[in-house]
Amino acid sequence: MQIKNLLKKNSIALTDGKNEVIKVVGTPFKLLTGIWCRHEAECLLRLAELGFANAPKLISSTSNSFTMEKIEGTSLGDRQFLDEDLFLRIMNVVRELHVLGFAHGNLRPNNIIITDRGEPVLIDFETCCQIRNPLFFLVKFSDYVSLHLLWKSRVVQINQDIGRIVFPGYVTLAMFIITPLNRFSGFFKTIKKKLRRSLSVSTEQRGASSGSESRDASSKTNSRLVA
Numbered sequence: 001m002q003i004k005n006l007l008k009k010n011s012i013a014l015t016d017g018k019n020e021v022i023k024v025v026g027t028p029f030k031l032l033t034g035i036w037c038r039h040e041a042e043c044l045l046r047l048a049e050l051g052f053a054n055a056p057k058l059i060s061s062t063s064n065s066f067t068m069e070k071i072e073g074t075s076l077g078d079r080q081f082l083d084e085d086l087f088l089r090i091m092n093v094v095r096e097l098h099v100l101g102f103a104h105g106n107l108r109p110n111n112i113i114i115t116d117r118g119e120p121v122l123i124d125f126e127t128c129c130q131i132r133n134p135l136f137f138l139v140k141f142s143d144y145v146s147l148h149l150l151w152k153s154r155v156v157q158i159n160q161d162i163g164r165i166v167f168p169g170y171v172t173l174a175m176f177i178i179t180p181l182n183r184f185s186g187f188f189k190t191i192k193k194k195l196r197r198s199l200s201v202s203t204e205q206r207g208a209s210s211g212s213e214s215r216d217a218s219s220k221t222n223s224r225l226v227a
Contacts, residue, residue, distance in 0.1 A: 021056070024065040025126075033064045036126055041066040043102065043128040050100050054093045054121050071121050076109035080154065087155045090120040091166050094143055097122070101131035103139035107146035109154075144171040 013022045025037040044058040044066075056068040076082065090112060097104060104111075105127030113121045129139040148167055 019070045020059060020067050021070045022065055022067050026064070037061065037064055037066060040126045040128065043125045043130075044068060046130075047097075047100065047102065047125075052097065052100055052102075054096070054119065055125065056121070056123060071113045071115065071123065073113045073115040073121065076112045076114065076150070076154070079109075079114075081156050082154050084155055086114070086118070086120070087151055088166070089118075090150075091147060093120045093122065094147060098140055098143070101136075103129045103136055104143050105129055105139040107143050107150075109150065141171065141174075144168065145174070 011024045011026065013024070023040075025033050025040075027033045027036070038061070041058055041061040044055060047055050048057050056071055059067040059069065061067070094104065094107065104122055104125065106124060107122070111122060111124045113123055115121055127139070129136050133139075144167060148171060
């Protein structure tokens, strides 16, 4: 996934006067562009054919872009907390996706939209994996890990019994290792941000100090010239 992010540069555009979104897939390589664009478009098309209602519907596609319906709502990335009922609805949507033979692969909060009717919709299917792919079960596991992290970090009044019911046992066991690693990663990112801020402030202060010294030197020079 990280390699993909280095190679691609996607863009999203709204269609004037229409309830549509155009996603343009951009990479330095024409072949990769076509493969990734076709992959996501085919996933959306196949899911619609299977009756999966919690993903954008594909409208049309080209070699490097595709048009899909616009989903009205807010992403989970804009919500600091969510209630247990909403989380269970998201969980049911992902379970249905898995039953249909698909795994999402990138269930970060920004890729989960809650519509105005309160229905969860999954977006950004470029890492989607079908059951015939050898990586399917790994990607499916990744979906569960993302949901578990979401459950632990944002659900208000966590019910441990529900956690044992909705998550497979192997996921619960794996989270004993993944959760501390995720916390360490979050701690490291926080330290990194603080260092960047302090370096930025230090640079600004040095710039201001240098400017002040230059003005003082210029003032002294002018004073000597006047004298």
